[in-house]
Amino acid sequence: SQQGEEDPQALSIQEGENATMNCSYKTSINNLQWYRQNSGRGLVHLILIRSNEREKHSGRLRVTLDTSKKSSSLLITASRAADTASYFCATAGTSYGKLTFGQGTILTVHP
């Protein structure tokens, strides 16, 4: 079953702007991961944040995790047209566990 709910479902911005996507989940987690999927392609792992972490950075990406609210956000700064893709959050109940994906956010960055 799908645990994660993401919002917005679609986001359209101009190049250079920041993009923020949110993910909420229902049960306790070991870690939460963000993935990117270009149209019709496989998934690219972006970042993993563990349940005892609150914030993580990787290049232009910033992820926050609030376990009390069971929510996470992905911020992409200074967006580029090449960032256009679908973004999914996925939760793992244990370190070795299977992933449960959210519904995804379709991001369109206009040049």
Add this chain to the structure above:
Amino acid sequence: GAVVSQHPSRVICKSGTSVKIECRSLDFQATTMFWYRQFPKQSLMLMATSNEGSKATYEQGVEKDKFLINHASLTLSTLTVTSAHPEDSSFYICSARPNRAGVTDTQYFGPGTRLTVL
């Protein structure tokens, strides 16, 4: 490193035939692989967990006799869609979790296989 391949990338078949999809970890060993299905404009749904040397674990609602999984080695898992029907048309994606110490909570995804059943 950590590359996962899938073959074929695209397959079109007639209703009633069986289709085999391969998932290979190219530069690492994976005791555990996962198979997902993704319908257009939807998210990934986990179908089953494939374990090397043992039976796969299927998610609720997934027919194990229709979606046969064989994890024959530490680098290869196969998904066979038996007696495929148009409603089985979908994008099938596998992922593999490396056996390497310290990298146990990251999965690497294959590029996916687009199945179209006529």
